[in-house]
Amino acid sequence: xxxxxxxxxxxxxxxxxxxxxxxxxxxxxxxxxxxxxxxxxxxxxxxxxxxxxxxxxxxxxxxxxxxxxxxxxxxxxxxxxxxxxxxxxxxxxxxxxxxxxxxxxxxxxxxxxxxxxxxxxxxxxxxxxxxxxxxxxxxxxxxxxxxxxxxxxxxxxxxxxxxxxxxxxxxxxxxxxxxxxxxxxxxxxxxxxxxxxxxxxxxxxxxxxxxxxxxxxxxxxxxxxxxxxxxxxxxxxxxxxxxxxxxxxxxxxxxxxxxxxxxxxxxxxxxxxxxxxxxxxxxxxxxxxxxxxxxxxxxxxxxxxxxxxxxxxxxxxxxxxxxxxxxx
Ligand SMILES: NC(=O)c1ccc[n+]([C@@H]2O[C@H](COP(=O)([O-])OP(=O)(O)OC[C@H]3O[C@@H](n4cnc5c(N)ncnc54)[C@H](O)[C@@H]3O)[C@@H](O)[C@H]2O)c1
Numbered sequence: 270x271x272x273x274x275x276x277x278x279x280x281x282x283x284x285x286x287x288x289x290x291x292x293x294x295x296x297x298x299x300x301x302x303x304x305x306x307x308x309x310x311x312x313x314x315x316x317x318x319x320x321x322x323x324x325x326x327x328x329x330x331x332x333x334x335x336x337x338x339x340x341x342x343x344x345x346x347x348x349x350x351x352x353x354x355x356x357x358x359x360x361x362x363x364x365x366x367x368x369x370x371x372x373x374x375x376x377x378x379x380x381x382x383x384x385x386x387x388x389x390x391x392x393x394x395x396x397x398x399x400x401x402x403x404x405x406x407x408x409x410x411x412x413x414x415x416x417x418x419x420x421x422x423x424x425x426x427x428x429x430x431x432x433x434x435x436x437x438x439x440x441x442x443x444x445x446x447x448x449x450x451x452x453x454x455x456x457x458x459x460x461x462x463x464x465x466x467x468x469x470x471x472x473x474x475x476x477x478x479x480x481x482x483x484x485x486x487x488x489x490x491x492x493x494x495x496x497x498x499x500x501x502x503x504x505x506x507x508x509x510x511x512x513x514x515x516x517x518x519x520x521x522x523x524x525x526x527x528x529x530x531x532x533x534x535x536x537x538x539x540x541x542x543x544x545x546x547x548x549x550x551x552x553x554x555x556x557x558x559x560x561x562x563x564x565x566x567x568x569x570x571x572x573x574x575x576x577x578x579x580x581x582x583x584x585x586x587x588x589x590x591x592x593x594x595x596x597x
Contacts, residue, residue: 450588521560
């Protein structure tokens with residue numbers, strides 16, 4: 270398949286590009302490089318440095334590259350910033366996405382894979398989180414993703430668009446060979462922050478609260494390897510051939526992992542202590558968030574290869590130790 274990977278120079282998108290190549294597909298990337306890295310892409314993959322909201326340019330690419338399916342990873346994803354600057358998020362995550370979808374319909378490209386998030390569930394009433402739990406985001410970031418999910422439902426009914434929306438939990442880890450990995454600026458994700466603290470690239474890690482009702486008092490989250498995420502995106506292709514198909518899947522390992530357990534995994538991988546200080550809880554941080562991904566396992570035959578936090582962190586460390594300055 271010819272696959273347009275929008276946001277393909279970013280963290281998850283670049284890993285998906287690799288998996289697409291390995292599975293015999295032809296990925297083509299659209300990315301404006303606001304956060305992405307051209308160096309994260311193999312040289313044989315064409316990168317169009319274009320904004321996803323540029324309908325004319327995207328339409329041309331869809332036609333010229335004979336695209337069959339679009340994967341959409343491009344978004345802003347800083348929860349705190351979405352609260353202070355919501356318009357930035359609504360314009361990039363919703364308005365630009367609607368333009369992308371309009372360009373697709375005009376070019377008669379009707380298969381779509383969307384990066385959604387567990388943040389659409391807000392603070393769920395029960396754990397683990399199934400796809401049937403109500404979606405009630407508590408910040409504009411999560412709301413923008415839910416808005417797109419709703420637009421997709423309407424487009425599938427009105428125009429026969431077929432789509433899968435994947436609600437990721439915490440994407441983590443790096444390519445097995447350590448040649449590509451996570452490089453966000455600013456970085457807000459726990460594993461790269463803990464690695465940086467361990468090797469002295471930043472001062473002590475802040476642990477937000479150790480008085481939660483969890484076994485060690487710190488928050489529990491669900492870390493899922495970026496290559497496992499990517500494989501689900503390819504496994505869903507078969508489901509998209511039916512016009513108007515609408516699929517929603519949670520993607521997580523289902524293993525609740527505490528902040529202290531992540532710190533231990535980083536210490537094991539790096540052989541260094543992670544300096545940390547416990548500070549006050551952050552507003553809006555639920556004690557636990559972890560997935561029931563049995564629907565993806567059942568329907569997509571999704572097999573998680575990185576089942577435990579140690580193997581995920583070890584892969585992240587291979588990337589960070591090899592490329593201490595990210596893509597440089
Ligand atoms: N990283 C996670 O743990 C996580 C969890 C849940 C959901 N998600 C979602 O997964 C997707 C990918 O996340 P990521 O961590 O790889 O993010 P990322 O920032 O590394 O990648 C996003 C890419 O999109 C590009 N981009 C952004 N706006 C664009 C625009 N208007 N036009 C063209 N390109 C644009 C950026 O340059 C970047 O390369 C996002 O949609 C995010 O909301 C991520």
